[in-house]
Amino acid sequence: MDLFLEAENITKTFGGVAAIFNLSFATRKGSVYSVIGPNGAGKTTLFNLLTGIYQPTSGNMRFEGKSLVGQPPHKISKLGISRTFQTPQIFLNMTVLENTLVGCHNHGSSGFFSGALSLPSSRKEAARLEEQAMENLVFCGLDHLANRESDALPYGELKRLEVARALSTKPKLLLMDEPAAGLNDSETGEMGELIRRIQKLGISVMLVEHNMALVMAVSDGLLVLNYGEYLAEGTPEQIQNNPKVIEAYLGMGDD
Ligand SMILES: Nc1ncnc2c1ncn2[C@@H]1O[C@H](COP(=O)(O)OP(=O)(O)O)[C@@H](O)[C@H]1O
Numbered sequence: 001m002d003l004f005l006e007a008e009n010i011t012k013t014f015g016g017v018a019a020i021f022n023l024s025f026a027t028r029k030g031s032v033y034s035v036i037g038p039n040g041a042g043k044t045t046l047f048n049l050l051t052g053i054y055q056p057t058s059g060n061m062r063f064e065g066k067s068l069v070g071q072p073p074h075k076i077s078k079l080g081i082s083r084t085f086q087t088p089q090i091f092l093n094m095t096v097l098e099n100t101l102v103g104c105h106n107h108g109s110s111g112f113f114s115g116a117l118s119l120p121s122s123r124k125e126a127a128r129l130e131e132q133a134m135e136n137l138v139f140c141g142l143d144h145l146a147n148r149e150s151d152a153l154p155y156g157e158l159k160r161l162e163v164a165r166a167l168s169t170k171p172k173l174l175l176m177d178e179p180a181a182g183l184n185d186s187e188t189g190e191m192g193e194l195i196r197r198i199q200k201l202g203i204s205v206m207l208v209e210h211n212m213a214l215v216m217a218v219s220d221g222l223l224v225l226n227y228g229e230y231l232a233e234g235t236p237e238q239i240q241n242n243p244k245v246i247e248a249y250l251g252m253g254d255d
């Protein structure tokens with residue numbers, strides 16, 4: 001198996017309490033790999049570790065054989081990992097296109113905020129970035145809204161803009177934190193389609209999501225977390241039939 005994303009015995013504690021404990025897993029290039037588990041299970045913390053927002057208390061993480069430990073977010077972005085946030089991190093006073101450009105500027109520049117503030121070095125470069133941003137808007141079904149102020153967007157479009165912004169860094173791996181949270185059924189279906197199309201582009205996806213219909217429909221593999229610890233790993237079918245998972249998570253709210 002090609003080396004892609006690997007975590008080896010990672011632990012992250014906050015004030016002595018482990019949000020992630022001794023967690024190991026590996027994902028395959030080209031796959032949609034989902035992380036599920038109850039609220040507070042440590043899913044967002046895991047994404048924060050993988051993107052350099054937090055550093056692990058102990059353990060190793062590698063992407064394509066390169067260590068992620070000690071790397072700041074902009075370095076990890078350059079290695080090819082991008083993410084969406086559970087709560088959209090969109091600049092509401094900027095247009096849809098401008099928000100997507102923030103991601104483009106980050107590509108090859110020094111970071112999210114400095115990238116947002118830096119100006120492209122030439123008109124030609126600016127035009128190229130804008131073309132690239134427009135392509136991502138077309139891909140996410142947002143091109144007709146390119147010049148709209150972002151604060152006027154319905155929530156479903158805001159969640160897709162979050163994806164367009166993340167794609168603008170040209171990631172090899174996209175981490176998506178609850179992309180369907182707050183979406184209605186038809187918007188959730190569209191998000192599922194978008195995830196499949198992202199995978200078809202050759203971008204690997206790591207998905208955190210509570211909508212089990214969506215997760216089971218798009219995932220090649222799943223990891224189940226419970227209180228920050230590994231509970232199970234497997235295909236959608238294996239996970240749906242795993243008694244430990246049903247007891248800890250999937251059975252919740254049934255009967
Ligand atoms: N910066 C932080 N400081 C203290 N505790 C945190 C911090 N971030 C996350 N936690 C704790 O870690 C646990 C896992 O949280 P989180 O990763 O957000 O879970 P999930 O995304 O699975 O709902 C929770 O108990 C949360 O309170």
Ligand SMILES: [Mg+2]
Nearest residue numbers: 043044045086
């Ligand atoms: Mg979370």
